[in-house]
Amino acid sequence: MNAFALFSAVAVSWLALRVLHRFAPRIGLLDHPGERRKIHRVAVPHVGGLALFAGLLVGLALAGEGGWWSAPMLGAWLLVIVGTLDDQLQLGPRLRLLAQAGAALLLTLGGGVTLDSLGNLLGFGNIQLGIFAVPFTVFAMVGIINAFNMIDGIDGLAGGLALLALGCVLLIAPPQGHLLTVMLCIMGALIPFLLCNLELPGGRRCKVFLGDAGSLLLGYVVVWALVSATQTPSGAGGAGIEAVTALWLVAIPLMDTLAVMLRRISLGRHPFEADQGHLHHLLSRYFNDQRPALMLILAAAAAMAGMGLIGNVVNVNTPTLFYGALALFATYLLLLRNAARLYRRTRYRPRPVAPKI
Numbered sequence: 001m002n003a004f005a006l007f008s009a010v011a012v013s014w015l016a017l018r019v020l021h022r023f024a025p026r027i028g029l030l031d032h033p034g035e036r037r038k039i040h041r042v043a044v045p046h047v048g049g050l051a052l053f054a055g056l057l058v059g060l061a062l063a064g065e066g067g068w069w070s071a072p073m074l075g076a077w078l079l080v081i082v083g084t085l086d087d088q089l090q091l092g093p094r095l096r097l098l099a100q101a102g103a104a105l106l107l108t109l110g111g112g113v114t115l116d117s118l119g120n121l122l123g124f125g126n127i128q129l130g131i132f133a134v135p136f137t138v139f140a141m142v143g144i145i146n147a148f149n150m151i152d153g154i155d156g157l158a159g160g161l162a163l164l165a166l167g168c169v170l171l172i173a174p175p176q177g178h179l180l181t182v183m184l185c186i187m188g189a190l191i192p193f194l195l196c197n198l199e200l201p202g203g204r205r206c207k208v209f210l211g212d213a214g215s216l217l218l219g220y221v222v223v224w225a226l227v228s229a230t231q232t233p234s235g236a237g238g239a240g241i242e243a244v245t246a247l248w249l250v251a252i253p254l255m256d257t258l259a260v261m262l263r264r265i266s267l268g269r270h271p272f273e274a275d276q277g278h279l280h281h282l283l284s285r286y287f288n289d290q291r292p293a294l295m296l297i298l299a300a301a302a303a304m305a306g307m308g309l310i311g312n313v314v315n316v317n318t319p320t321l322f323y324g325a326l327a328l329f330a331t332y333l334l335l336l337r338n339a340a341r342l343y344r345r346t347r348y349r350p351r352p353v354a355p356k357i
Contacts, residue, residue, distance in 0.1 A: 005063035005181050006188040013055035013189035017196050020047035021206050028088045031209050044207050046087050048159075048193045049214025053080045055189030056182065056217075063181050070178070071110020072224060075103030079145070079220055083213030093272035096149065096212065097142065103220055104141035108134050113227050115140060118243045123319035141223045147253035148219030150260070152210055154280045154290045156198045159190050159210065160298050162218040165249045166225055168305050172312060173229040173241045186221050222250065241312050244321045248308025251325065252279070252301040255332045263336070279336075304328070 024030055024045030031046040053076070057068060082099035085091055107113045115137040118127040129136050152158035166183050174180065193210070195203030210218070226246040247254065256279045261271040276285075283293035311321045 002063060002181055002184050005059040006184045008062045009055035009059035009185040009188035010191055012058040013051045014192035016051035016054040017047070017192055017203075017206060017208060020050055021045050021196075021208055024208075029084070029211065031087075031211070044209050046209035046211030046214075048197065048208045048210040049080060049083055049087075049212070049217055051193060051208075052186060052189045052210075052214055052217055056185045059185030059188065060181055063185075071106045072113065072178075074110070075106035076217060076220055078103050078106070079216040080213045083211060083216045087211040087213060096216070097146070100142045100145045100216065101138060103145070104138040104223075107141065107220075107224060107227075108137045111224075113137075113224060114231070115227055115243065116231060120318045121244060121322050123317075137227065141220075141227070143257075144223040144226070144250060144254070145216060145219035147250065147257040148222065149212060149215040150257050151253045151278065151280065152215040153278050154284055154294055156194055156294050157280055157297060158215050158218055159194050159197065160294070161250070161253055161301055162222055163187060163190055164298070164301055164305055165222045168249050168309060169225045169229050169241070172309060175225065175228055179225065179228055182221060183225055186218070226250070242318055242321070244318050244325065245308045245312040247325045248311070248321070249305050251304040251308075251328065252297060255329050256280075258329070259333055259336050262333075282336075 020029070024047050025043075029045055029047050029050075030043040032043045056076070060068065060073075078099055082091070082095060086096060114133050116129055116133050118129065120126050148158055148162065151161065166187055169175070170183065175183070192203065193208070193214075194200070196206040196208050197203070197210070199207055226249065229241045230243040230246055231240075259279075260275075260277055263277060264271050264273055264275070280290075280293055280297060283296060284290050287293055307324075308321070310316075
């Protein structure tokens with residue numbers, strides 16, 4: 001049944017992309033160039049999120065899961081609706097944050113998806129959150145959802161990072177029931193989107209962006225899967241992963257978002273003010289092309305996720321993984337701080353060719 005849901009999500013997403021691409025100008029879902037953070041030169045429909053959601057809903061229905069109005073799915077509905085309105089009307093970061101917090105509350109209080117323990121994170125024994133479980137979970141969920149929203153700046157990046165994180169969860173801690181179907185449907189729906197977004201065979205002449213609706217939805221499903229996997233004890237319906245492993249599976253979105261926000265605050269600017277200071281912007285300028293930047297970031301994300309998975313499988317102690325993640329973030333901040341200097345020293349410049357005599 002899950003295989004049927006997967007293929008249904010692929011088909012529905014592909015069909016929805018074709019239809020929405022044609023009608024995007026009429027419904028006001030075009031992403032126009034011109035702002036500082038925009039790097040495309042022509043208007044592009046940002047209907048990818050609606051196509052993903054259509055694939056998810058139809059896949060769930062055909063799998064017999066239903067659950068369209070369960071608390072976790074209500075969170076998805078909220079993010080897609082607010083994200084679509086933001087794509088149309090530019091609602092601003094405050095309403096997006098409120099929607100993210102509301103969706104996180106629906107997932108925790110309504111769906112029972114809560115971080116109760118962080119494990120032996122600091123090396124002094126297990127950290128049980130107790131009465132702080134719900135507020136900490138909501139904070140963590142909003143952080144990851146927002147990280148996926150903010151990193152959606154070049155073609156294929158947010159979708160590729162979501163596929164990587166969800167694939168890792170399926171590899172070592174596959175969930176059961178409703179969440180498994182949700183993950184498979186989203187992963188299936190991402191395939192035609194990425195073909196169109198990257199203008200690959202099968203998706204040419206149908207260029208689309210995710211839009212806020214899509215990036216928020218992806219972040220929501222990823223954090224739903226991660227929190228559920230980290231709170232699944234070994235032998236209780238799944239292998240489970242350590243909470244610290246989740247940091248490694250979404251290291252790039254988290255590090256980039258934190259680094260960008262810290263830089264903006266240090267410059268006296270609003271942490272959610274749009275600019276071109278993200279990692280993908282810097283690498284795109286370095287290579288004069290998005291595609292090498294995408295490949296490099298995905299390769300780095302895969303390497304970090306692989307380190308987290310290996311640490312989880314061979315039972316590397318939790319403090320080592322946690323302090324390793326902090327050291328990685330510190331290194332990342334140092335590199336970003338010296339990015340301009342490194343750019344001038346290492347960027348390839350063709351040697352001048354002597355004129356023929």
